[in-house]
Amino acid sequence: MATQQRPLSPHLQIYAKQITSTMSILHRATGVVNALGVLALAWWLVALAAGGEAYAQFSAVAGSLPGKVALFGFAATLVYHLLNGVRHLVWDMGLGFEIPQVYRSGYTVIALAVIFTGLLWYAGLGVGGAA
Amino acid sequence: MSRLRHPWAVARGLGSAKEGVAHWWAQRVSAAALLFLVPWFVITAVSLIGLDHANARAYLAEPMNATLMLAFVLAVTWHARLGLQVVIEDYIHTPWLEVALQLLVKFAYALAALASVVAIGRIAFTA
Numbered sequence: 657m658a659t660q661q662r663p664l665s666p667h668l669q670i671y672a673k674q675i676t677s678t679m680s681i682l683h684r685a686t687g688v689v690n691a692l693g694v695l696a697l698a699w700w701l702v703a704l705a706a707g708g709e710a711y712a713q714f715s716a717v718a719g720s721l722p723g724k725v726a727l728f729g730f731a732a733t734l735v736y737h738l739l740n741g742v743r744h745l746v747w748d749m750g751l752g753f754e755i756p757q758v759y760r761s762g763y764t765v766i767a768l769a770v771i772f773t774g775l776l777w778y779a780g781l782g783v784g785g786a787a
Numbered sequence: 788m789s790r791l792r793h794p795w796a797v798a799r800g801l802g803s804a805k806e807g808v809a810h811w812w813a814q815r816v817s818a819a820a821l822l823f824l825v826p827w828f829v830i831t832a833v834s835l836i837g838l839d840h841a842n843a844r845a846y847l848a849e850p851m852n853a854t855l856m857l858a859f860v861l862a863v864t865w866h867a868r869l870g871l872q873v874v875i876e877d878y879i880h881t882p883w884l885e886v887a888l889q890l891l892v893k894f895a896y897a898l899a900a901l902a903s904v905v906a907i908g909r910i911a912f913t914a
Contacts (some may be wrong), residue, residue, distance in 0.1 A: 688874060691867035697860070704844055705906035711840040731829075738825050741818055748815060770865040776829065785838045
């Protein structure tokens, strides 16, 4: 029977990781994290409008260690999602679908994401004086 | 009159949910807007880090900054809501939980958008 000789569909746990699938799921994961960041943004704006006391509360949380980890994390996920989003928009126009192109754009996005995230972290540390 | 239309003309592009590619397209339109608004927001956010409350508020009260922040908030809440909707559709298969999460996301991001708009309005008009 022909069907019995077919390979089983690859199970996720033994599936060899590729940059394509890893970047795809990372796009989703960073998108979900960014969506949480949107709620933090709303809190920041509400605190800024409410007055000095509310803003001091927000600043205390944002300046704490978990707050800083979250902010630096948001910087990284935002940069990655934005850059890889450009890749997706180019695909939506029907361009860049050849496998070598997909890998080239993937590595480009990773390199640029590292550079821009590094610059942002440096700017954040430099301006905030937390270094 | 509508009977004169071929059924294909009615069904084309609409799919089983009868709303066609509206969600897909809205996700791309908001993405295109965010392509410009996110870099502006990131630069603004970094330049606001060291400022105290009064100065940060005064900075955002400037008409251009308030306008762009409004645009960013509306685009990003829309984009986030659309994205989370798809994530829930893809991974949550327990009917009551899926409906509950979809409602929670819709309400949470509508509220986040409204609260942000009100906050920006207060900052811009009481400067």
